[in-house]
Amino acid sequence: MELPDHPLTEARRYGYVEDGGVWLRPTLGQPARRIGQVKDTDDDALRYFGQRYEAFRVKIDELLDRLQAADNQGSFLMKLLHLQEQCKQHDGLGDYEALHRRLQEAEQQLNVSVARNREKNLATKISLIGQAEALRDTVEWITASETVKDLRQAWLKTGPVDKGLTEELESRFHGAVQEFFDRRKAFQTDRKALARRTVERYRELVNQAEALKNSDQFEATSRQLKQLQNAWREINGTLPKKQAAELWTKFRAANNHFFERLKKHIETQRPAEVRPGATPGSPEESLLRKRELAKRAEALIALPPNQGVTQAKNLQAEWKQSGAVRGPESDQLWQRFMLACDKVFEMSWPCYKKTWASSTLRAPTTSFGSCYRVRFAPLSGKFKLKRSSSHSFSCRPRANLCLWVYVAPLKLTFSNLIPSIFFSF
Template sequence: MSSDPWGRVDEQGTVYVRTAEGERVVGSWQAGSPEEALAYFERKYQGLEAEIGLLEHRVRKTDLAAKEAQVALDHLKAQVTEAHAVGDLDALAKRLETLTGEIETRQSERRAARAKAQDETRAAKEALVTEAEQLAESTQWREAGDRLRALVDTWKGLPRLDRKSDDELWHRFSHARSVFSKHRKSHFAALDNEREHARAEKEKLVAEAEALSGSTEWGDTAARYRDLMAQWKSAGRAQRDAEEELWARFRGAQDVFFQARSAAFSERDAEQGENQKLKEALLVEAEAILPVTDLKAAKAALRSVNERWEAIGHVPRAARPQLDGRLNTVERAVREAEEAEWQRTNPEAKARAAGMTGLLQQAVDRLRGDLEKARAAGNANRVAKLEAELAGREELLEQAQRSLQEFSG
């Protein structure tokens, strides 16, 4: 009989393995010596040991899935339990139990990691949904639209949750995008309507502007063009192509009118420049009337100047105040001379002046008589009072006499 620390072979060739629970038959050997039998069954043990070592390496050093590791572990446990091998099977069993704990720990860690990843994914998707729902009410169409597209790309890059949760969040996310798209579509439809209305209004303005382009009613037409421009600005914008085409026509019509007006004004200014020279020559003639020494001749000369002045016509606007002012100076001087002559020759005024002079002369004569009496009586107070009153009346009499002399001049 042959044996070693972990097994033996009896005389009949039966092979035993020693375990903590006692001996167990693992096979029989009839083909050779007991030593060869033990060596054979020890090699089977070594094969099991190698498989366990490989599984330990895969569990500890690779990303072997826990399910796959568990299947391999259960298979090896069964092999060790019923192993037809000679060796320290209890040690192999302990290694497998240790590996069982490691696989369970890994499973727990992976479950925790998956749960954490799911929580993070849920939080990320809920944040995307919240932002999308906020953007759904935005009127910043370009920025919000770009941001929603970026959110979709972000969503696609995230892992899936459980079907129910994922579907619920996606439904909210998709609904927010639909609300935004609906609002944007409605906005641009309204904008298109506004632009179409603006186009129709501006076509009317263009038609009127083109109809006015040949007008020679410079003032009224220029004012109307200002009104049309104000209406153009308040009409809103048409579609870009239509806006540019209508504006070109509108500006073109205005340019035709204002260029024609400018040409007409240039011609008029040239003509009025000549008129200015003629009127300046007339002013030299008119100003020669001053000072007025012969009223009749001055009035005749001024009348002649006025007749020719009116016949000349308009002068440039800038020169008008100065020319009219010079002529008004001459006219005012003639009117003042005429007024002075009328006052001098007015019979009623002359009679009033003569009457006033007579009354003042009588008052002076009376005061002189009273003064002589007061002096003869030696009444000093009365003399002083009468002298003061007499001086005042004599001054008034002198003024009245000068006025009466003017009527006789």
């Protein structure tokens, strides 16, 4: 018993042989059409065109399988439409209507999926546009440039949207990106111009410093160089590292050159007895300086009171900077120095007697019978009345004249203050 020839049976179901040709029966709304001719036998011809149909069906099956597994299914739409047209023109014997229905169903499902994807794509592109437009005012150029790069890549990977919205969205996104690049270009142009101006300002300061480095007007030049240093700090410009280092080296070299000369000049102007045999900053040098200051203080007694007071103040400031020295001679120098200064201040008392006599000191109402310390500074001409917490006093040299008074009346003037003086030094 022979087995049934299934391919031949299927081929005869959808086609036939007539006048030496192979015909496909009416299908898909089209009349019967001749698809080939018989070369050997009728059965062989029918089997051949049946195999052609099977190959076409396998091709469609593979496409539908890939469609189901694809992430971007929208790219299969044109292939589905093309295969539907091929079903009407393909030369084979088989159920083309069934294949056509499968392709139509896949197209419908694909359209639903595409619609959903386009909604997602629309939301994604709107988000990307918002991020691009948010960079409108940023000045973080490096970070923003990386962000724009990522946004452009994400835009290219995002699928299409409805055709009616495509042009508008493309215009907004690319417009925002282009605006960012235009702003960045303008910033870079301005930065280059600013860098040129900064270099010019630094070079001008360098030239001024180099013009002053050999000046012999040490005091005035020192002030000018200090001003140049402040101006250098105020520029606070950003330059390439190599260029900035070169300018700073020249500027610093000019300053160092002048101040080294100033240091040598100061050394030559110091008193002769301070320099020989004494290490700078050593106790020996400090002792020599204190000896000189004591002599200079004693010499002030011969000067007019106003001049003597001013110079005594200056000597006191120098004494504080002369350094610490221990030993009996240091104490003796201190006594000599302070007694000389006190003498100068006491000599200045007549100059301020008139001011003192016209001054009125008022004690608190609860201070009857209290002791007060009257202190005045000859340079400022100001007098202060301070209540004492103790009736015992110590007498030691002071730079300013001080009076201890016993307050009996409520109102004190110079005329009734003198009889109540306990100590004057």
